[in-house]
Amino acid sequence: MPRKWIRNLCFSKKSSSSFSTSHFPSPYRIGLSPSRPSFSESVMNKTLEMAEPMIMKWNPESNTFAKVTSLFHENRKEAWDFIKCVNNLQKAMHFLVTENSNSEQLVRCQMLMQIAMKRLEKEFYQILSMNRAHLDPESVSTRSSTSDYDDEDNDDKIVIESLCEVEDASSIAMADLKLIAECMISTGYAKECLKIYKIIRKSIVDEGIYRLGLEIFSASHIHKMNWDVLELRIENWLNAVKVAVKTLFNGERILCDQVFASSDSIRESCFSEISKEGAMILFGFPENVIKNSKKSPDKLYRVLDMYTVISDHWPEIDSIFSFDSTASVKSQALTSLVRLGEYVRTALNEFESTIQKYSSKSPVAGAGIHHLTIDVMNYMSILADYSNILSDILADSTPPEKHSLPESLFGFSDAQESPAPAITLKFGWFILVLLCKLNGKADHYKDISFSYLFLANNFQYIVERASTSNLKYLLGYEWLSKLDSKVKLFSSNYERLGWSHVINSLPKNPTLGISPEQVKEVFINFNSLFDQACRKHSLCIVVDSKLSYDIKASMKRKIALAYREFYNVHSTTVKNNRNLRYVIKFAPEDVERRLWNLFFGTV
Incomplete structure (x- = not known):
């Protein structure tokens, strides 16, 4: 408005009696409205103007393209803009509720919000369903595994690239799910979001439990199983625990923590409902076996294997099932551990009793x-x-x-x-x-x-x-x-009691001069005693080669060498006497050979 016009209007030379409202210009003529909107209202209107076309574009009820296409798969940037529009729309609704709860615009906002939530429900379901391979517990639980490989190895590079592809797809899917979950929870649609998540993820965990071969066995069923069948079940369970703890439940916990990072209570609720049933089946098996199978020391190895696998994985079990609502899972695992320990102590006592009886x-x-x-x-x-x-x-x-x-x-x-x-x-x-x-x-x-x-x-x-x-x-x-x-003491006693009479049949000093008759008597006596001893002890068995060698080596020194020395000194005397030749029955080599042939259990 020109300053001159204002000045003329305010300081007219005409008298005040001639002043008239007709001199004021119409508000519409100067561009003003009778009820000018506030700044907040302007922002709200702008929010509605931006949100409505975006939300209606992806309305699965009125748009064929939107019905068959995934927003997050088609255009992730537009998907993020969609989430931003929904969040802004939520703020606008809060403003309208505060200022005018009966506003037509509030009704319009609510309608758009319902359409947006249906879209996000559909997206949430599609991401969970279409990315089962990328969101399976194994992929989720090993997302950081690429750091373990050496970049310089070509084979490792291929592995790394493959793992990175899986990790990228997994990370993208988890980020999208987290974005949708936070949006739905903040706008009051947590129930719908959790329902979808729990149904899909529980089916994956239940399928994992089934694939691991885990079943619920009745007490009578286990009691009737023969040991060979039960041992196969235990072997399968041992392998299942390693996979279930490190992959299945660990991966599910990571996914829950990522997607519902904004709410501790929702994270706990989801993980508990999804995993608790399968975990109770897993950790209840050992207790069921211990309570209902016949006890025997022969089963102790498998019981120790079960105890070992729970004990080794206890830190992970404690971490994964750390929520109050999953305390029963840890309690069941601990109960099984206690029962297994009791079984071991009982079996060891029975083992001792078996020896004694x-x-x-x-x-x-x-x-x-x-x-x-x-x-x-x-x-x-x-x-x-x-x-x-x-x-x-x-x-x-x-x-x-x-x-x-x-x-x-x-x-x-x-x-x-x-x-x-x-x-x-x-x-x-x-x-x-x-x-x-x-x-x-x-x-x-x-x-x-x-x-x-x-x-x-x-x-x-x-x-x-x-x-x-x-x-x-x-x-x-x-x-x-x-x-x-x-x-050594027992073998020495055996040698002394079993062979001393043979040893003593030879003179302590074989080189001492003696008469031919005495020589004859020594040979005859040795022949008889040595032959009898060999026949008697040839039935003996010494399995350990070192023990067998030590005993025979000792007898060789005391018998064979002493006989050889006596033979070398006195055999000439005997051989020169025609009547005494027959008294030499064993050559020194024969004595050594017969000694070395002992302890094989044959005559």
């Missing part, structure tokens, strides 16, 4: 290794592979009373500051029970030399099995050394 009185042919020794040591050497787990299980067990545990067996005394671990005491006690049983078995031999050879054989087998398994770490070098000294 063994009552066969038939001596082992050839004074060889008793099958009880073989069974017990093989069983224990396998158990020793579970020493870490058994240490945990037996940590609180009451050790055997010290007066029943010879110090010489373990190599420790009360004076030592650190007592032996419970597992060492337990395993040492098992072997002590076995040794006592073997001492009783040795009494069944009529020939005491056979008793000592039997003990030497069996103690040597114990030393050998312990030395070549993890038992050596549990029982210690000193224990093995002391038991090995027992083997």
Whole structure:
């Protein structure tokens, strides 16, 4: 408006009586409206003007193109603009509710919001459905795996590129889902969003549980299973736990945390409803097996395997199922762990009882290794592979009373500051029970030399099995050394009682001059005693090659070498006497050969 016109209007030379409203210009003539909108109203109107065409373009009810096309797949930039329009529309609705809840514009906003939510529901469903491969738990749980590869290897580069493609697709899908979820939750459509998510994702978890071969077995079903079938079920379960924890549930937790990062309560609700049922089936299996299957020491390895797999994965289980609503899953896993530990302790006690109750009185042919020794040591050497787990299980067990545990067996005394671990005491006690049983078995031999050879054989087998398994770490070098000294003592006693009469038949000083008649008597006596001893002891068996060599080497020194020396000095005297030639039955080589042919169990 020109300043001159204003000045003329305000300071007219005419009198005030001649002043008239007709001199004012019409508001419409100067561009003003009678009810000019506020700034907020202008912003709201602008929001509606921008949101309506965008939302109506993607209305699946009125637009064929929108019905068959995915917004996020077609144009991700437009998809993000769509979300921005919806968020702005929500703000406009809040303003209208505050200023005028009966406004026609509010009704219009609500209609557009419903259309937008139907669109987003459809997009959310499509992204979840079409990206099942990229959003499967394995892909989600291994998104960071590309960092483990060496960029310089061509084969690794191919792997990296492949993993990056999966990771990119997975990341894009997760980002889109998160964007839609946050939009729907903030606009009051959380229920619709969660319904879609839970249905699709639970079906994926349930399918994963089914593919892992996990089933709910009744108590009677497990009780009727024979062990071979049940063992296959346990083997399958062991593999299933590793996949389920590291991939299935871990991936699902990551996806939930990413998509619903804006709401802790929604994250918890989703993950709990999706995973809880399958997890309870998974971790309830061991308890069901323990409660309803027949107990036997033979099953102990598989029970230890189940205990190990839960124990090894416990940090992950604790992290994945950290919500209050999934506390029952951790409780079930812990209950199974406790039941498995109880089973192990019971089975070990039954194992000890089995050794003690063994009552066969038939001596082992050839004074060889008793099958009880073989069974017990093989069983224990396998158990020793579970020493870490058994240490945990037996940590609180009451050790055997010290007066029943010879110090010489373990190599420790009360004076030592650190007592032996419970597992060492337990395993040492098992072997002590076995040794006592073997001492009783040795009494069944009529020939005491056979008793000592039997003990030497069996103690040597114990030393050998312990030395070549993890038992050596549990029982210690000193224990093995002391038991090995027992083997030497028993073999020495066998040699003394079984062959001393043959040794004593030769003069202590073979070079000492004696009469021909005395020479004849020595040869005849040696021939008879040596032949009888060889026939008798040729039935004996010494399985361990070192023990066999040591015994025969000792007898060679004491018998064969002494005989050779006597033979070399006095054989000429005998050979020159026609009447005495027949008394030489064995050449020195014959004696050595017969000694080296001993302990094979054949005459």
